[in-house]
Amino acid sequence: MENLLLxxxxxxxxxxxxxxxxxLAENYNVYTLDFAGHGGNALPDENYSIELFAQNVLDFIDQQQLEQVHIFGYSMGGYVGLYLAxxxxxxxxxxxxxxxxxxxSEETAAKEVKMLNPDKIKEKVPQFAAVLDKRHTPQPWEQVMHKTAAMMQQLGKQPLLTPNALxxxxxxxxxxxxxxxxxxxxxxxxxxxxxxxxxxxLVLPATKHPLETIPVSRITQEITLFLANTPAAIPA
Incomplete structure (x- = not known):
């Protein structure tokens, strides 16, 4: 079976x-990983960055002896996947x-970072704060959020996936x-x-950003259709 990394x-x-x-496990060898400083992994001394997360993926591929993988990336994960490609x-x-x-851009990054305020999240959406706390324990989710905000600001100053890069x-x-x-x-x-x-x-109708609001069956179907029409060999 083909290797698929989420x-x-x-x-x-x-x-x-x-x-x-x-x-997806019935049809593919499916793998997942936590990026550095996520899912309870130790917070890195260095800043979060797409380059750091890409290296996490390379290390994982090497450890699992996968050599080649198909990648599904949600939100930032897709950015990492394309940067790796x-x-x-x-x-x-x-x-x-x-x-x-x-x-x-610096403007779009500022808009995103404005929403990454731990104190406001604790006050206005405590349920989300509790989810983040559980997701990243024993690491403080507030630090995960601060590091994410800094990464977004850096992306605003220096995007990696420019039209030329794509x-x-x-x-x-x-x-x-x-x-x-x-x-x-x-x-x-x-x-x-x-x-x-x-x-x-692909434009998904009546679909918002949060992953949990999208039916798993729909994503599974679209990934399966895409991979069924993907050549077995990597283009030269």
Whole structure:
């Protein structure tokens, strides 16, 4: 069976992808991992970055002796997956992104970071704070959030997936977004699709950004359809 690696989003963890992993396990060798400082992993001394998380994936591929993988990446996980496809094309056979933000600038980063205020979250959405606490224990979720905010600010200053970078990715890619996503626009998703040489575009109707609001059966179906039409060999 083909190897399929599922990558979680910002503030997420491998646990958020367990339902999807279970649904796909019959047809693929499915793997998940927690990025550094997520899911209880020790907080790194260095800043969070796409480069750091990409290295986490490379280390995991090496440890599991996988060599080549298909990647499904939710939100930030999709950004990591595409960055890996560009920087290490020999390891990545295809990438499927869901709700991945491509249009990073200092203005968009500031908008995202404004929502990453632990004190306000504790006050206004304590249920979400409790979820984050459970997800990242024994690490303080507040630090996870602060490090995530700093990473977003850095992406705003220096985006990695520029149109030129996307144009270098030869692997099959499917970019998908919900039409009700309030964090990722249709316009930026379409722009990324047009920059990628071998891409497909999927717009999910009546779909918001949070992963847990999207039926697992729908994501499973779309991943299966995409991989069924993906060549066995990595493009030269």
């Amino acid at each position: 990558l979680h989003g910002a503030l997420g963890a491998a646990s958020t992808l367990e339902p999807l992993k279970h649904a 560009q920087q290490h094309p020999d390891h990545v056979k295809s990438v499927f992104t869901l709700a991945t933000k491509f249009a990073w 144009a270098q990715i030869q692997q099959p890619v499917q970019v998908s977004v919900g039409d009700l996503d309030n964090m990722v626009t249709l316009e930026e998703t379409i722009a990324a699709y047009r920059s990628l040489p071998n891409a497909r575009l």
